[in-house]
Amino acid sequence: DAGVTQSPTHLIKTRGQQVTLRCSPKSGHDTVSWYQQALGQGPQFIFQYYEEEERQRGNFPDRFSGHQFPNYSSELNVNALLLGDSALYLCASSVEDTQYFGPGTRLTVL
Amino acid sequence: KQEVTQIPAALSVPEGENLVLNCSFTDSAIYNLQWFRQDPGKGLTSLLLIQSSQREQTSGRLNASLDKSSGRSTLYIAASQPGDSATYLCAVRQDFNKFYFGSGTKLNVKP
Numbered sequence: 001d002a003g004v005t006q007s008p009t010h011l012i013k014t015r016g017q018q019v020t021l022r023c024s025p026k027s028g029h030d031t032v033s034w035y036q037q038a039l040g041q042g043p044q045f046i047f048q049y050y051e052e053e054e055r056q057r058g059n060f061p062d063r064f065s066g067h068q069f070p071n072y073s074s075e076l077n078v079n080a081l082l083l084g085d086s087a088l089y090l091c092a093s094s095v096e097d098t099q100y101f102g103p104g105t106r107l108t109v110l
Numbered sequence: 111k112q113e114v115t116q117i118p119a120a121l122s123v124p125e126g127e128n129l130v131l132n133c134s135f136t137d138s139a140i141y142n143l144q145w146f147r148q149d150p151g152k153g154l155t156s157l158l159l160i161q162s163s164q165r166e167q168t169s170g171r172l173n174a175s176l177d178k179s180s181g182r183s184t185l186y187i188a189a190s191q192p193g194d195s196a197t198y199l200c201a202v203r204q205d206f207n208k209f210y211f212g213s214g215t216k217l218n219v220k221p
Binding site for chain 2: 090
């Protein structure tokens with residue numbers, strides 16, 4: 001059984017560009033959450049998707065948007081990239097209480 | 111707003127030592143608390159989940175306790191090994207589906 005997978009592994013963008021990150025949840029998991037982890041910090045909750053709807057959102061601007069597909073996979077989109085958006089972006093899937101995390105996508109904004 | 115703090119930020123111990131990692135949170139209205147392990151540049155691995163109605167959970171050499179009223183949790187690691195070296199993060203679940211993480215404790219177990 002494959003765990004949570006994320007693509008790409010690494011990404012380099014320049015300020016002002018747009019980026020899309022992808023996540024495939026663990027088999028049978030219908031809920032996907034996205035987190036931003038800056039270097040040396042704990043993950044910050046961005047939002048959570050369930051049944052293709054955004055169910056909960058953290059304190060992130062509208063530049064951060066997402067989508068969940070009927071197969072429960074999810075995308076995170078970030079527009080108008082800033083230098084401060086450089087971080088490890090983590091996806092987690094869950095079916096009840098325990099969250100299972102993917103390996104993350106390392107985004108560098110130059 | 112929920113604030114989660116982990117002390118110490120870093121810890122270095124010799125192999126075989128028993129150790130305790132601390133996690134505190136400011137709002138006791140939580141659904142559960144989860145401890146994770148993170149290896150450098152990697153994702154998070156779930157270690158233990160404690161529901162708000164529980165006092166502790168155990169898995170192998172790990173034991174986690176929760177005192178919701180005082181806003182504290184501890185992760186006890188028995189007989190530490192070099193392979194335990196990693197960053198340990200605690201996270202609380204609140205408002206049904208909001209999750210708040212601490213900044214972690216970076217553990218180094220020396221052979």
